[in-house]
Amino acid sequence: AEPLNVEAIREDFPILQREFDDTQLVYLDNAATTQTPEPVVETIADYYRRYNANVHRGIHQLSQEASIAYEEAHDRVAEFIGASGGREEVIFTKNTTESVNLVAYAWGLEELGPGDEIVLTEMEHHANLVTWQQIAKRTGAECKYIPITDEGRLDMDAARELITDETEMVAAVHVSNTLGTVNPVSELAAIAHDHDAYMFVDAAQSVPNRSVDVEAIDADFLAFSGHKMCGPTGIGVLYGKQHILESMEPYLYGGEMILKVTFEDSKWNELPWKYEAGTPVISQGIALAEACDYLDDIGMDRIERHEARLAEYAYDRLTEHDDVEVYGPPGDDRGGLVAFNVDSVHAHDLSSILNDSAVAIRAGDHCTQPLHDVLGATASARASFYIYNTKTEVDKLVEAVDDARQLFS
Numbered sequence: 001a002e003p004l005n006v007e008a009i010r011e012d013f014p015i016l017q018r019e020f021d022d023t024q025l026v027y028l029d030n031a032a033t034t035q036t037p038e039p040v041v042e043t044i045a046d047y048y049r050r051y052n053a054n055v056h057r058g059i060h061q062l063s064q065e066a067s068i069a070y071e072e073a074h075d076r077v078a079e080f081i082g083a084s085g086g087r088e089e090v091i092f093t094k095n096t097t098e099s100v101n102l103v104a105y106a107w108g109l110e111e112l113g114p115g116d117e118i119v120l121t122e123m124e125h126h127a128n129l130v131t132w133q134q135i136a137k138r139t140g141a142e143c144k145y146i147p148i149t150d151e152g153r154l155d156m157d158a159a160r161e162l163i164t165d166e167t168e169m170v171a172a173v174h175v176s177n178t179l180g181t182v183n184p185v186s187e188l189a190a191i192a193h194d195h196d197a198y199m200f201v202d203a204a205q206s207v208p209n210r211s212v213d214v215e216a217i218d219a220d221f222l223a224f225s226g227h228k229m230c231g232p233t234g235i236g237v238l239y240g241k242q243h244i245l246e247s248m249e250p251y252l253y254g255g256e257m258i259l260k261v262t263f264e265d266s267k268w269n270e271l272p273w274k275y276e277a278g279t280p281v282i283s284q285g286i287a288l289a290e291a292c293d294y295l296d297d298i299g300m301d302r303i304e305r306h307e308a309r310l311a312e313y314a315y316d317r318l319t320e321h322d323d324v325e326v327y328g329p330p331g332d333d334r335g336g337l338v339a340f341n342v343d344s345v346h347a348h349d350l351s352s353i354l355n356d357s358a359v360a361i362r363a364g365d366h367c368t369q370p371l372h373d374v375l376g377a378t379a380s381a382r383a384s385f386y387i388y389n390t391k392t393e394v395d396k397l398v399e400a401v402d403d404a405r406q407l408f409s
């Protein structure tokens with residue numbers, strides 16, 4: 001497929017024209033959050049200008065329009081991830097973190113007990129790792145961690161050992177936000193299902209960046225965030241197989257999620273509203289549907305290839321110097337990000353020097369502290385790419401890293 005027309009895409013992101021001290025912004029922190037294209041911003045503004053109303057309630061025209069747009073946004077997101085069950089399999093939350101917590105509380109707290117096991121990986125984000133770790137503590141279940149190899153890939157032999165008939169849940173990241181590793185989540189799901197365990201895929205760094213088909217993976221649950229895929233903050237998605245979501249009890253109670261309430265008890269609304277208590281993320285959900293259109297117009301396979309090319313170029317240029325360690329698999333086999341350290345420069349110093357050159361990257365643990373312990377690093381710098389980044393911007397990153405190296409050597 002032909003390369004992206006990055007110049008045309010950049011026209012949709014006025015923020016990328018910002019300058020600091022006459023130096024144009026180079027935004028390379030997309031794994032943290034992506035920028036928001038004009039069509040999505042316009043969708044949000046149009047909602048509040050023309051048809052803002054509460055949903056599932058009022059019978060007035062505005063509420064009808066808002067309700068239909070909000071409900072259809074669920075259908076659009078279901079289509080984007082290949083969920084043939086449509087809106088019944090797509091729950092809107094606040095973010096990926098809340099999506100994981102929904103399953104941990106609504107299923108984990110109810111179903112897990114002593115002797116049960118949850119299998120995670122050493123590269124998990126805190127959203128997944130801390131959540132299941134704490135649910136295990138509260139239920140008496142036990143967490144186990146699939147180790148990573150020296151190249152930062154999952155040790156699948158160890159995975160086959162660790163996932164047993166005691167395993168109730170396998171929860172793994174699809175693309176690591178620190179290593180860039182693309183995990184074999186379909187294979188993990190098959191192993192989990194061989195042992196009658198559920199498979200939860202943390203897709204925060206994959207749904208925005210490549211074509212993801214929940215049914216091809218055969219995930220039982222899958223989570224991601226709108227703000228990492230050209231959408232606004234305040235919207236996350238939990239995909240769940242319909243029959244599983246039907247079998248679970250909600251854990252947030254209130255309006256919207258009920259059909260009938262008496263003083264004695266309550267009956268729950270149908271899916272997905274059963275898990276969307278109170279006034280939902282209306283404008284955010286409608287905007288996320290627009291973001292799905294925006295990305296599909298570009299093409300997820302082209303986006304994946306664009307990011308892979310930038311990641312490989314960054315990997316190759318950064319490792320031209322032997323004082324740089326890039327974490328994770330080789331440059332030609334990873335998602336669109338590189339986390340690295342430069343021997344003589346602490347990651348935080350590096351990111352602040354890069355900021356002086358208007359290059360925006362992330363420094364820290366990227367919410368993967370246990371992984372950094374495994375890597376033997378207290379922190380790392382991370383550049384992460386998206387549809388509006390260019391090789392020239394990677395060159396600016398490398399030049400700024402060279403400046404830092406001079407400064408500190």
Ligand SMILES: Cc1ncc(COP(=O)(O)O)c(CN[C@@H](CS)C(=O)O)c1O
Pocket residue numbers: 031032033095096097098125127128173175176177202204205225236362366367
């Ligand atoms: C793999 C993975 N899983 C879960 C999350 C959480 O997404 P939220 O929208 O914050 O809930 C993230 C978000 N990672 C950001 C913030 S720490 C990063 O800079 O890497 C992620 O990368």
